[in-house]
Amino acid sequence: MLRVGLIGCGAIGSVVARELAQGAVEGAELTAVFDLVVDHPLRVDDLGSLLSRSDVVVEAAGHGALREHGVAVRESGIDLVVVSIGALADEDLAAELKKAEGGRLFLCTGAIGGFDILRAAMLFGPLDEVAITSTKPAAALSRPWMDETVLDALASGSEPITVFDGPARQACALFPESANVTATLSLATVGFDGVRVQMVGDPAATRVRHVVTASGVAGTYELSFENAASPDNPRTSAVTAYSVLRALTDIRRPSVSFL
Structure with a gap:
């Protein structure tokens, strides 16, 4: 079973959490949520607790969260799925994330494709x-x-x-x-x-x-x-959360992919 930890339980993260709890990704389960504002039954209060319960961490909390926690997640050996890809316009952050050794780095494609x-x-x-x-x-x-x-x-x-x-x-x-x-x-x-x-x-x-x-x-x-648009945040497309679920499905079943 793939253990999924979540950073952020807002407009995107809350949908990911709900869908995982309902079995949307076969062979994956939500095991921890790191959010200091939003309450959740699986909420933890620090990154270390999140990492100890996770095989892969989904960052869905914004640019600041990726800057603060992204490198630490990879260096712990845990895979990281990035939703806040706009933060990588910061060349220093992008370089730090790229050179961090340990877990794999996945960039969620979000609301567009092609x-x-x-x-x-x-x-x-x-x-x-x-x-x-x-x-x-x-x-x-x-x-x-x-x-x-x-x-x-x-x-x-x-x-x-x-x-x-x-x-x-x-x-x-x-x-x-x-x-x-x-x-x-x-x-x-x-x-x-x-x-x-x-x-x-x-x-x-x-x-x-x-x-x-x-x-x-x-x-x-x-x-x-x-x-x-997301009903909770009109700045975000509702499909973005499901792009995260699709990414987790691909991670869980790497032999199934569209090349």
Whole structure:
């Protein structure tokens, strides 16, 4: 039986915990939850207790949690599944996680896919352009650092508004709760400084939409994803938690994979 420990029991983690408890992943069970705020019957109060009860740890608590605990999990010999991939825009953290010896490092693909064809295209030849446009319910993109005019448009406007247009590295810093798909795309293709990101707030949107475009010598690609938003956090796609469960299924049954 694969023992699964969980860091964070919020919008994503709570769904993972519930589904594991209901047997969603054959041969895996939830054995510990490390969250200092949310109560849970399997809650533990420190990382050491979590690690002693786990074969694999799922990080679902945000960038700060990955910075604080990620290296320690790997160095303990426990496998680590990362949900907050946007944190890896920090080159120092990415290097530390990569060089840590012990448990394996898995990056959860989250709310988008298509990385297999893009990686194959990169083997054929360079990708000249990679971009992603993420459109979310307008209120989900409000941030304290925004101009008052932009905040007003997000709160009461009737038209979509682009609140960011720039490199993935900057997007991950400015929208840590919303840019994990951007980070995953960057790591799978041309890097954080090569992927262009647009973040769009749409007052009419009820779902989270991501459109990935790429072009290179192998061809031209457009991948579109429209996901239901998490009922507990509109900045997150509801399917993300199930991407974690899919990752755990693959870890539990490594002989079954799509190559």
